[in-house]
Amino acid sequence: MDAFAALCERIAATSSRNGKIRLLADYLRPLPDPHVALAVQFLAESPFASDGGRTLSIGHSTLREAVMLVTGWDKDIVRICHRTVGDTGETLSALLHGFTRNQPLSLDAARQHYLSLRDTRKNAAKVQHLAHCFRTYRPSTLKYFIKVITRGMRIGLQEKMLVEAVAAATGADLEAVRAATHRCGDLAQVALAARAGTLHAIAARLFHPMDFMLAKPLDSLFDIAAPNHWAIEDKYDGIRAQLHIQQGHIRLYTRGMDDATAAYPDLAGEAWQGLPDCILDGELMAWRDGRALHFNVLQQRLARKRPGAALIAEIPVAFMAYDLLYLGDSMVLGQPLEQRRAALETIVAAKGHPLLLSPRFAAATLQDIERLFQEARQRGNEGLMLKRLGSAYEMGKRSGTWYKLKRPLASLDVVITAAEQGHGKRATVLSDYTFAVRDGDRFLNIGKAYSGLTDAEIRELTRILRGLVTERFSRVLLVRPEVVLEVAFDGIQHSPRHKSGFAMRFPRILRWRRDKTAADIDTLDRVRAIYQQSLDGGAPVASTLEDPQP
Amino acid sequence: MHVTYSPEGIYLPDVDLWLDPRGSQPAAWLSHAHSDHARGSHGMAIGTPDTLEIYALRAGEAAVAQTRMHPLAYGESTLRHGARLTCLPAAHILGAAQLLVEHADQRLLYTGDIKLRAPLCGAETVVPPCHHLITECTFGLPIFHFLSREEAALRIQSFARQCLAEGDTPAFLGYALGRGQEIAHVLAQAAIPTRVHGAIARYFPWYQRAGYQFGDWQPYTSALSKQDAGSLPRALVAVPSFRGALQASAQRVRVAYVSGWASMDNARARTGAEELIPYSDHADFQELLDLVQRSAASRIDAVHGFTETFARILSQRGHDAHATTVFGERGADEETSD
Numbered sequence: 001m002d003a004f005a006a007l008c009e010r011i012a013a014t015s016s017r018n019g020k021i022r023l024l025a026d027y028l029r030p031l032p033d034p035h036v037a038l039a040v041q042f043l044a045e046s047p048f049a050s051d052g053g054r055t056l057s058i059g060h061s062t063l064r065e066a067v068m069l070v071t072g073w074d075k076d077i078v079r080i081c082h083r084t085v086g087d088t089g090e091t092l093s094a095l096l097h098g099f100t101r102n103q104p105l106s107l108d109a110a111r112q113h114y115l116s117l118r119d120t121r122k123n124a125a126k127v128q129h130l131a132h133c134f135r136t137y138r139p140s141t142l143k144y145f146i147k148v149i150t151r152g153m154r155i156g157l158q159e160k161m162l163v164e165a166v167a168a169a170t171g172a173d174l175e176a177v178r179a180a181t182h183r184c185g186d187l188a189q190v191a192l193a194a195r196a197g198t199l200h201a202i203a204a205r206l207f208h209p210m211d212f213m214l215a216k217p218l219d220s221l222f223d224i225a226a227p228n229h230w231a232i233e234d235k236y237d238g239i240r241a242q243l244h245i246q247q248g249h250i251r252l253y254t255r256g257m258d259d260a261t262a263a264y265p266d267l268a269g270e271a272w273q274g275l276p277d278c279i280l281d282g283e284l285m286a287w288r289d290g291r292a293l294h295f296n297v298l299q300q301r302l303a304r305k306r307p308g309a310a311l312i313a314e315i316p317v318a319f320m321a322y323d324l325l326y327l328g329d330s331m332v333l334g335q336p337l338e339q340r341r342a343a344l345e346t347i348v349a350a351k352g353h354p355l356l357l358s359p360r361f362a363a364a365t366l367q368d369i370e371r372l373f374q375e376a377r378q379r380g381n382e383g384l385m386l387k388r389l390g391s392a393y394e395m396g397k398r399s400g401t402w403y404k405l406k407r408p409l410a411s412l413d414v415v416i417t418a419a420e421q422g423h424g425k426r427a428t429v430l431s432d433y434t435f436a437v438r439d440g441d442r443f444l445n446i447g448k449a450y451s452g453l454t455d456a457e458i459r460e461l462t463r464i465l466r467g468l469v470t471e472r473f474s475r476v477l478l479v480r481p482e483v484v485l486e487v488a489f490d491g492i493q494h495s496p497r498h499k500s501g502f503a504m505r506f507p508r509i510l511r512w513r514r515d516k517t518a519a520d521i522d523t524l525d526r527v528r529a530i531y532q533q534s535l536d537g538g539a540p541v542a543s544t545l546e547d548p549q550p
Numbered sequence: 551m552h553v554t555y556s557p558e559g560i561y562l563p564d565v566d567l568w569l570d571p572r573g574s575q576p577a578a579w580l581s582h583a584h585s586d587h588a589r590g591s592h593g594m595a596i597g598t599p600d601t602l603e604i605y606a607l608r609a610g611e612a613a614v615a616q617t618r619m620h621p622l623a624y625g626e627s628t629l630r631h632g633a634r635l636t637c638l639p640a641a642h643i644l645g646a647a648q649l650l651v652e653h654a655d656q657r658l659l660y661t662g663d664i665k666l667r668a669p670l671c672g673a674e675t676v677v678p679p680c681h682h683l684i685t686e687c688t689f690g691l692p693i694f695h696f697l698s699r700e701e702a703a704l705r706i707q708s709f710a711r712q713c714l715a716e717g718d719t720p721a722f723l724g725y726a727l728g729r730g731q732e733i734a735h736v737l738a739q740a741a742i743p744t745r746v747h748g749a750i751a752r753y754f755p756w757y758q759r760a761g762y763q764f765g766d767w768q769p770y771t772s773a774l775s776k777q778d779a780g781s782l783p784r785a786l787v788a789v790p791s792f793r794g795a796l797q798a799s800a801q802r803v804r805v806a807y808v809s810g811w812a813s814m815d816n817a818r819a820r821t822g823a824e825e826l827i828p829y830s831d832h833a834d835f836q837e838l839l840d841l842v843q844r845s846a847a848s849r850i851d852a853v854h855g856f857t858e859t860f861a862r863i864l865s866q867r868g869h870d871a872h873a874t875t876v877f878g879e880r881g882a883d884e885e886t887s888d
Contacts, residue, residue, distance in 0.1 A: 012818070013824050013826070014824060015824040071692070077692065077862070080691065080859050081691050084693065085693060086814075086816050090814070094693035094694075094695070094813070095693060097692075098695075
C-alpha cells in the first residue's frame with residue numbers, strides 16, 4: 001500500500017492523461033496477480049468487488065472519531081481543518097502526522113483490515129480498529145487507505161483511463177478489455193483475465209449481485225438550487241432489490257443478502273420470456289389492487305424464506321423498477337439517467353404486472369417538489385427521491401446525485417425511564433436513553449435513542465439522571481420518570497419489544513423539553529391514533545418550506 | 551504593557567508606537583516589506599535597513615518623502631519613551647524582524663511574519679523569553695507540515711531537471727518578494743539557468759548583498775521568449791498571477807507551486823500547478839507551538855490567519871491565548887502570505 005500510495009501521488013501530480021496511464025501501467029506490470037487485482041480494485045474506488053453483499057459501512061464521522069481518538073484534537077478543530085482541505089483522507093492523514101509509528105503497510109494487509117472492518121458490527125469497535133491502523137502506518141499511506149474507504153481517490157484518473165492502463169500493462173487488446181469490463185463491471189477480474197489471456201471467458205454480470213447506489217438525505221429543500229435539473233420519484237417503503245433477467249429466468253437480490261429468489265415464487269413463476277437480458281434496480285412491494293400495502297404487511301412476507309400458497313395469495317408482491325444497470329450484453333451504468341430510463345420503460349412495457357415502472361415527475365419550483373412530496377405521502381409512500389438529470393449510476397456510493405427527502409411521521413413527548421453509558425468518547429456519560437409514553441398513571445416504554453442532543457446537554461442530563469436512579473443493572477440505570485424529551489420518528493409498528501406494544505422506526509431526539517413534566521407527555525392513545533393514521537395512507541406532514549425543521 | 555487592537559492596527563500606547571499599521575501613523579514599526587505590513591506614509595518608520603529600503607522602493611518617493619527612517623539592525627536596540635526596543639531576526643523574507651519591547655519589567659514580543667527553520671541565507675530566528683507574545687498564525691492548523699529548506703531545494707531542483715530532460719519548460723510560481731528570489735537562488739546552486747520575471751528580479755540587488763547568488767539568469771520578456779528557440783533551456787521563475795500568460799505562451803510549460811498552501815491538494819485546482827512543494831517563509835503548525843513554548847509567554851495574542859482556532863488550541867493547552875482580527879482574514883492577502 002505504501003508503493004500504491006506513492007503511485008497515486010505521482011498520478012495526481014501528472015497533468016497529462018497519457019502520463020497518468022503510463023505511470024499506472026508501469027506500476028502494474030511487474031506486480032504479482034493478487035496485487036494487480038487489489039491495486040485495480042482500490043483504484044476503482046472500492047475496497048471489495050461489488051457483489052451486493054455487506055459493505056464497510058464506515059462513514060466520515062466514524063473516520064473522524066478514530067482520528068480524534070489518536071490525536072486528541074476535538075471535533076471543531078477537525079471540522080475547520082476539513083473545511084480548509086476539502087477531502088477526508090487528506091485532512092485526516094495530515095492530522096495524523098507525528099502520531100504514527102510509520103510501519104510499512106502491504107496491499108494484502110490493507111485488504112485484511114478492510115475485511116475485519118467489514119465484519120466488525122459495532123461502530124465503537126470499528127473506531128478502535130481504525131484508530132489502531134491510524135497509529136501504525138505512514139500518514140502518506142493512510143491518506144489513500146482512507147480514500148478507498150470514502151470511495152473517492154481524487155487523482156484525476158477516470159475509469160476509462162484505468163481500463164487503458166490495464167490494457168497497456170498486460171498487452172491485451174484495448175477493445176477486448178473494454179468489452180469485458182462492460183460485460184462484468186469488475187475491473188480487477190478483467191485485469192487478471194487480461195493478463196492470463198482469458199478475456200473472452202469473462203461472463204456477463206447477470207446472476208451476480210451488484211452494490212446498490214445509495215441516496216444522501218436532503219436536509220432542506222432549499223439545498224436544491226435548480227428544481228428542473230432533477231428527476232423526481234416517490235420513495236417507496238418496500239425492500240430495495242435487484243432483479244436480474246436472463247433468457248426467461250430471474251434472480252432477485254436484496255441489499256446485503258443472498259439470493260432471495262426462492263422466497264418470491266409468485267415473481268419467479270411469472271413468464272419472463274421475450275425480454276432482453278437485463279439487471280433492474282427497484283423495490284419489492286406488497287401490492288394489491290393497484291396500490292402498495294403498508295410496510296408492516298410486507299414484513300410478513302419477509303419473515304418467510306418459503307411462503308405457503310395462502311400467504312402468497314393474501315400478500316402478493318410486485319417489483320417497482322426505477323433503474324437499469326445492464327442491458328443486452330453490457331453494463332449501462334455510465335449512460336445518463338434519461339437514457340437508462342428510456343430503455344427501462346421499454347422493458348417494463350413489454351412485461352407489465354408484476355413488473356411496475358416507478359412514475360417519474362418533474363418540478364419547476366420548490367413548491368412543485370413540496371406538492372409532490374405531500375402527494376407521495378398520500379399515496380402511502382415515504383417521501384421523494386431526487387435524481388440528477390444526466391447522472392451515471394454509481395455502484396455502492398452515497399453520491400450527491402441522488403437525494404432522499406423524508407420527514408418524520410410525527411413527534412412525541414416522552415419521559416426517560418432508563419439511561420445507559422455510551423461508547424468511545426461518550427463512555428463516561430449517560431447518552432443512551434429508554435423512554436416511555438403515559439397510559440393513565442403508568443409509564444410504558446416505547447423506544448430507545450441516543451442521538452440528537454449536544455455534548456453539553458448530555459453532560460448536564462447525566463448529572464440530573466444520576467440523581468434520579470432507582471435501580472442499577474450493570475450498565476443500565478433505571479431512573480424516576482421526570483426528564484421529558486421530544487422524539488421524532490419515521491414510522492411506527494406493533495412490536496412485543498416494548499411494554500407499550502409499539503416500536504418506532506428511526507427514533508431520534510429533537511430536543512430536551514425542560515418546560516414539561518411527566519404529566520404533560522403523550523399518551524398511548526395518541527400513539528394508537530398515529531399508528532392508525534399511518535395505516536390509512538399517511539398522516540399530513542409539516543412542509544419544510546413553511547416550517548424549517550430545527 | 552498595554553496593547554490596543556483596532557481596524558487601524560496594533561498600537562502600544564506606553565511607547566506611542568504602531569506595529570505594521572494599516573494606514574499612515576506618526577510612528578510605525580515595520581516588521582518586513584510585504585505590502586500588507588509596510589504601507590502608508592508614516593512620520594517615522596522603524597525597521598531593518600533592508601525593510602526600510604524595500605518599503606521606500608515599493609511605496610514610492612512621494613509617499614515616504616516626509617518619513618524619518620530609523621534603521622535598526624538585527625540585535626540593535628533603541629530607547630523610546632522609557633522603553634527599550636530591540637530588533638531580532640524572524641527568518642521570513644529578507645530583512646524581516648521581530649520587535650522586543652521592554653518596558654517597566656514587562657517584555658512584549660511582536661513576531662511579525664516568522665519561521666523558525668533556518669533561512670537559505672542570513673540570520674536564524676531568535677526567540678527571546680517574554681511575558682506577552684503577539685504572533686501570526688497564518689498556518690495555525692494542525693494540518694500544515696512544511697518541508698525543510700534542504701528537502702524543498704531538492705524538490706525544486708529535481709522537478710526542474712526532470713522537466714528540462716523531457717523537453718518541457720519548468721515554471722515555478724512564488725510570491726514576488728521572498729519566494730521568487732529563494733527559488734532562483736536554489737536553481738542557481740544546481741547550475742540550472744533561469745529566466746526571471748521582472749517583479750522578482752527587481753529585488754535581486756538586496757538579496758545579492760545578503761549572500762544570495764542567481765547564477766546564469768535572464769530577465770523574462772515576451773520578446774525574448776519568441777526569439778530564444780534553440781538557446782539554452784531555462785527554468786522560469788514567475789509570480790502566481792503570471793500563470794495565464796504562461797499558459798497562453800503555447801510553450802510546453804509545467805508548473806510547480808512553492809508555498810505553504812501547496813501542502814493541500816486543492817492548490818492544484820487553484821494554481822494549475824502539477825507539482826506542489828509545501829515550503830513557506832511562515833512557521834508551520836509545529837513551529838508555531840515551538841515558538842510559543844520557547845517564548846514562555848504567559849499571554850499570547852494570535853493576530854493573523856487561523857486566529858480563532860489557534861488561540862483555542864493554545865487555551866486548551868493551558869495558555870492565556872486570544873484571537874484578534876486586526877489584519878484581514880485568510881484569503882484576501884493569501885498571495886503575500888505564502
